[in-house]
Amino acid sequence: MTKQIAPALSPEALLGKSKAYISRALAAKNTKDMGEYQLWASLALELLGKWALAEIHPCLVADPQGNALLAAVGINVATDIKTITAKTVFERLGHVSKRFDKKTEEHCTTMSLKRNAELHSGEVPFAAVLPGAWEGRFWHTAAVILDIHGKDIEVWLGIDPAKAPKQLMADYTHAIEEAAKIRVETAADQFAKLTKAERNAAQAHAKGADPLDMRRSFKMFAEKVWAIECPACKSNAFLAGVCYGEEASDDDNDPFEELVDVLYVAEEFYCPACGLRLGSREEIEAVDLDVEHTETEARQREYEPDYGND
Template sequence: MPENVYIAIDSDALHAKSKVYVGRALARKGVGDLDEYQLWASLALELLGKAALARKHPSLVVDPTHWQSMFVAAGINVTTDVKTIAAKTLFERLTHLVPRFDKTVQKFCQDIAERRNAELHSADLPFRTMRLDAWEARYWHACDTILHQMGSSLEKWLGAADAKAPRQLLEEAANALDAAVKIRVEAAKERFGALKKSERERLAAEADLREPHHQVELFKGRYDEIWVESCPACKCRAFMTGEQSSEEISEERDEYAIWEIVDREFLGEEFRCPTCDLMLMGSDEIDASGLSYIHEDQQEREMEYEPDYGND
């Protein structure tokens, strides 16, 4: 980590400013100004996200097309005009750093950033038309997800007293999500169970023939991998997809082998069962269904060797 990072991209400074802004947000909520509550909250979220990236390395938050900012990220202060990444890029990058910051959370964060931009740079009033219950719980969930990656919490970020309401809101939202997913799974189970036995057996046999690489069209997004899961509703062969989060070279290899074993880890984003039509979006829904959103496998690939120089 560079020792003299300019304050504009210093993780601690970004984190401290996010705390100031979220404090302003709660103050505006306290007097009933819900427009400004969402405005300051959106600014606090973006600063918190940048603090998380900068903690990994400050180069992750500067504009890669602005060479002066890249120098500053390397600890060489050649300018005071540091340019940072846009909110869209920020939230895309967080999906690769924060395990629970999945596509669902990313879209929510992007939406609130777009509403903020419309609020500040146009005559539109998007915050005024946004109901509190349509965004607040998901906002605190997004913040809590980022803070957890940073080894922090809502309590630390807001102060124990101020965190009570958001934490209670998070718990209520989590309980509501858990109940909703369980009802969804039970409904799919009942639909499948209502079919004739011969029909269930036929569908199960067809499901056993499906292979992951043929299921791309099942999913809304494009991800790194598709893998097999047992459906929690109908117990048939179903599929999950997600982004790769890590890989390591396995120690289980021969010294003279030309192939290596790679241990890979993926984080589930979407679950689909073609048999009973059960769909789960995001790691929270997957987790609530009883499935694990973490998938591990091994891949064999040819080893790469550095070319030898000067030995001709």
């Protein structure tokens, strides 16, 4: 018989509570209460981190003092079950995800310290902080944590794009855009830390990459892959997309061949030099890359047969 894990350590309960708190955060933002927005956001992020660890095993979020470790394996001997501190959560996430780097850990720790000061002292550390100073890194961090178990911000916010109300959809789009911008910034920082020889080698490798061979680097089945400059490291990078239309070319004067402009739209981005990935059209557009691509193809003209003339 499967032993039931206490709600304090349950991945499902932790994720559900995190979802509730991020909803409260966005509600506060929409009423222009920026202090409360940050407060609920910081709580939601810590719970999201605990969810990611508990999904691996509840022991990873159990306080080693007391009865929490017993509860983590389904042996409940008391109701007072404590979890690890926010600082420990963010330290452990760095061992779980390579994308959860030191800068991300520092951002999370700073946010939790401000949250503690807000709740447990007379200070008001969130009062004078504008969203632009923390929001992008926050959404990036949430995306990194969710990706540990293959989830995305859409799941966390609990929205169905086909049914989402206008404001919630706007919040979702903003979150995706801010996370994408920080992802580019992070990739640029990591690339800059390489030696000059390593950077040159990576860029030379990317320059010699063939678009056809790059198809295997994308999750989607791409109808077309084309080259573009990486916004992070300025190397040769690639967009993968699908065809969304064809038009007769204006330069079409050959009686035997017709020129057709085939229009593609990008769905994924990948840079083989710095490793930057963007997994949606919204993310690609957020970092000012053109999602549209046109190629002209020459095709043999097809004529309808003549009928009734023999």
